[in-house]
Amino acid sequence: MSITAATVQLLSPEGQLVESDASAEYLPYIDALSDDQLREFYRQMVVVRRFDVEATNLQKQGELGLWVPSIGQEGAQVGSAFAARPQDHIFPSYREHAVARIRGVDLIGVIGLLRGTTHGGWNPADAGNFHLYTLVIGSHTLHATGRAMAMTLDGTTATGDPDTDAAVMTYFGDGSTSQGDVSEAFVFAASYKAPVVFFLQNNHWAISVPVSTQSRTPLYLRSGGFGIPGIQIDGNDVLASFAVTKRNLDEARGGDGPRLIEALTYRMGPHTTSDDPVKYRLGTEVAHWQTRDPISRYETWLRSRGEGDLFFSDVAEEAEDFAADIRRRTLSLGTPSIDKMFDFVYTEPHAPLAAQKQWLTEYDASFGSDA
Ligand SMILES: Cc1ncc(C[n+]2csc(CCOP(=O)(O)OP(=O)(O)O)c2C)c(N)n1
Numbered sequence: 001m002s003i004t005a006a007t008v009q010l011l012s013p014e015g016q017l018v019e020s021d022a023s024a025e026y027l028p029y030i031d032a033l034s035d036d037q038l039r040e041f042y043r044q045m046v047v048v049r050r051f052d053v054e055a056t057n058l059q060k061q062g063e064l065g066l067w068v069p070s071i072g073q074e075g076a077q078v079g080s081a082f083a084a085r086p087q088d089h090i091f092p093s094y095r096e097h098a099v100a101r102i103r104g105v106d107l108i109g110v111i112g113l114l115r116g117t118t119h120g121g122w123n124p125a126d127a128g129n130f131h132l133y134t135l136v137i138g139s140h141t142l143h144a145t146g147r148a149m150a151m152t153l154d155g156t157t158a159t160g161d162p163d164t165d166a167a168v169m170t171y172f173g174d175g176s177t178s179q180g181d182v183s184e185a186f187v188f189a190a191s192y193k194a195p196v197v198f199f200l201q202n203n204h205w206a207i208s209v210p211v212s213t214q215s216r217t218p219l220y221l222r223s224g225g226f227g228i229p230g231i232q233i234d235g236n237d238v239l240a241s242f243a244v245t246k247r248n249l250d251e252a253r254g255g256d257g258p259r260l261i262e263a264l265t266y267r268m269g270p271h272t273t274s275d276d277p278v279k280y281r282l283g284t285e286v287a288h289w290q291t292r293d294p295i296s297r298y299e300t301w302l303r304s305r306g307e308g309d310l311f312f313s314d315v316a317e318e319a320e321d322f323a324a325d326i327r328r329r330t331l332s333l334g335t336p337s338i339d340k341m342f343d344f345v346y347t348e349p350h351a352p353l354a355a356q357k358q359w360l361t362e363y364d365a366s367f368g369s370d371a
Pocket residue numbers: 095135136137172173174175176177179203205206207267271
């Protein structure tokens with residue numbers, strides 16, 4: 001699915017501001033940002049991309065069980081994350097590393113999750129109400145909707161006070177929309193006029209299934225039948241992601257009900273480090289999306305506004321330092337304990353599970369102390 005006249009785009013792939021009715025409507029949100037805020041968009045995109053590369057390397061070197069790269073999706077994530085207010089609640093899937101960082105999650109928590117040293121990784125109450133990653137695709141759109149319904153019932157939203165009124169935003173993928181949970185979330189959100197923004201990152205692939213198989217219509221049109229306004233944005237345009245999400249969250253907090261944003265983006269890497277995308281997609285498709293990269297177009301735009309080499313080299317250095325720090329801290333996380341793998345599966349002891357645990361403990365011990 002590609003950009004059409006209906007897609008909100010503020011910054012073209014060539015790094016120039018777009019002149020259109022939509023941009024006239026949304027550019028005031030960008031004009032209200034300071035130079036520091038605009039620089040911060042770039043900084044976060046670059047640091048998280050470098051983090052992603054480091055985590056992939058760590059997985060290849062046997063330090064993580066799995067990695068879930070977000071490369072290519074930084075524009076959608078950074079723009080939307082900065083549009084949220086501190087009191088909002090965010091329900092992610094498993095690829096939202098940039099959103100996690102912006103909300104205040106120490107990304108070593110994500111690393112620990114994929115190393116197996118923790119089942120959670122962070123406490124949402126200490127991490128900007130950024131809830132735990134969810135692997136059961138689509139299920140968290142219901143959790144998000146329930147949270148938003150509670151806000152309405154508790155009166156913590158739509159009071160007219162922008163400093164306290166809260167909303168919920170949930171991130172999910174194109175493949176998840178085929179899960180019944182997402183449709184059920186739409187029903188409840190619409191019925192209860194819940195303040196929830198459904199932020200759909202259409203990265204064009206659900207593992208090896210293309211979005212063209214998942215839906216015969218553009219996904220942003222799907223919510224209309226549920227009574228939820230939907231809008232499509234160029235998800236590789238950090239400015240469009242910020243402006244449109246800001247407007248939609250404001251409307252949700254103001255009592256207008258739920259909204260769907262479909263961000264057209266692309267998963268540049270594999271689904272996870274266990275996946276080989278060469279088996280199911282063409283290099284020409286990947287090359288096409290490389291020309292639409294969210295970071296390079298934004299760099300071009302910042303340079304055209306007068307940002308100099310020093311800023312870009314500082315950010316590159318910060319990203320290197322961040323990656324080095326993550327590597328050092330990953331190596332000191334230790335080895336996941338066998339107990340952790342078994343002890344939280346059932347509340348009561350369970351004979352077959354106990355037997356499995358004993359087998360693994362003995363097998364592990366058979367390697368001696370060097371294992
Ligand atoms: C309920 C459920 N069914 C199947 C899976 C296996 N699964 C994991 S990721 C995935 C594809 C998800 O694609 P999408 O929603 O587009 O998100 P993306 O991974 O591309 O970000 C599937 C089918 C799962 N985790 N949960």
